[in-house]
Amino acid sequence: MSHEASLKNHPKELWILSITELCERFAFWGVGNLLVLFLIEYYQFPNAKATHIYGIFAGCSTFLPLVGGYLADRWNYQAPMLLGAIVNAIGCFMLATGEFHLLYPALFVIAMGYGIFTPSILTTLGYTYRNKSSLREAGFSIYYASINIGVFLAMLSLGSIATYYSWNLAFFVAGVVQLIGLCPLFFYFYRYKGTSKGLKQHQAAIRSEKKALTKGDKDRLVVIGIFFFFSIIFWTAYVQAYSSMSIFIHSFMNRMVGGIELPEGVFLSSESFFLILLAPVLAILYAKLQRKKMDPSPATKTGLSLLFLAACFSVMVLACLSIPANATSASVSSAPLIGAYFLMAVGEMLLAPIGLSMVSNLAPARFTAMLIGGWYLCVGLAYYLGGLLAGLMSNVGGLENFFSIFVVMTFFPGLLFLFFARRITKMSHREPVVERPNLPK
Secondary structure, three states: OOHHHHHHOOOOHHHHHHHHHHHHHHHHHHHHOOHHHHHHHHOOOOHHHHHHHHHHHHHHHHHHHHHHHHHHHHOOOOHHHHHHHHHHHHHHHHHHOOOHHHHHHHHHHHHHHHHHHHHHHHHHHHHHOOOOHHHHHHHHHHHHHHHHHHHHHHHHHHHHHHHHOOHHHHHHHHHHHHHHOHHHHHHHHHHOHHHHHHHHHHHHHHHHHOOOOOHHHHHHHHHHHHHHHHHHHHHHHHHHHHOHHHHHHHHHEOOEEOOEEOOHHHHHOHHHHHHHHHHHHHHHHHHHHHHOOOOOOHHHHHHHHHHHHHHHHHHHHHHHOOOOOOOOOOOEOOHHHHHHHHHHHHHHHHHHHHHHHHHHHHOOHHHHHHHHHHHHHHHHHHHHHHHHHHOOOOOOOOHHHHHHHHHHHHHHHHHHHHHOHHHHHHHHOOOOOOOOOOOOO
């Protein structure tokens, strides 16, 4: 399958929804991934307090999609996308005022917008692949690339704006980009009325059926639960990318490149940059492997994702060996950090889009958005735990000891998941691929 043919075979809605998501993630993670640096530089918070607040914000942000998904399954999947985007923009503008008494309310409003928006757009995306199951994982990988284009552009632009102008302007720009994201959303509502109508009819049909769960449904729910548990391990370690690793960039790394000191945001954007590069490569690879019936199962990819994350933190351990235990600053080369971010990006691409695709595909139809919210609930719990662990950065006898925690945390669960991958795949009842019944064409 050629690259061109592969892209042409995907639903046209994919591209509109991807642009919408790009703008939403630009605003949301533009705030989230710069939050630790913002709190340290603007409000002079100590590192432990800043990472703790980041953990609370990220945890709250990814808990609320469970509520948003529950409401969407009982309301509809169109209005929450519009409402969530508007709420997110309002939160960015509140944060842009720089008023301390608005800091925590603004973060909560941004988290609420994310929680309302996310389950509905992912459920809508999953519905567009109702008759193209073989392209589902590739499509979600392309969609995930749009997320990371948004994050990459946010880190690159907002981080530079904050460094050379002001944090207030950076967050104002984030809100403006979110409002721009309403344009492709309105275009989607206008251009793809048939898809929206079909999804509403499908939602109404599911509500009226209220069929008992089958043995296959229950097996799939167990599989989803297993993925949920191991995703907590993955994301707890992953969240160090924008907490402890951002502190590493700020305090322990030489940011001089070609005689110019680059802003922290440039380095923080590197993982998203690698995700953008990897997404089309993996989408093409998955399509080719699918044709040859050699595509690894989601369980296998999840096990590998944890091993890549273990490799990422192994690189960080090596980078920290030259830093004394009680040091508060250093000038380590940026090369190990960039390599670590690349390995992290590979791991993320093997877990995040595959996990979202798997949940949207295996979940009983009437619980799809709520279980997508459950996935984000696990991410939220992991982000909170990761934020707490980041606070131990200076309390474990050296940075190499700190990053070793995450090597152990991900390596052994990765091996365990690979060991049981075949059994988990069998319980998923994914082979042969059978299209969902009762879906409007």
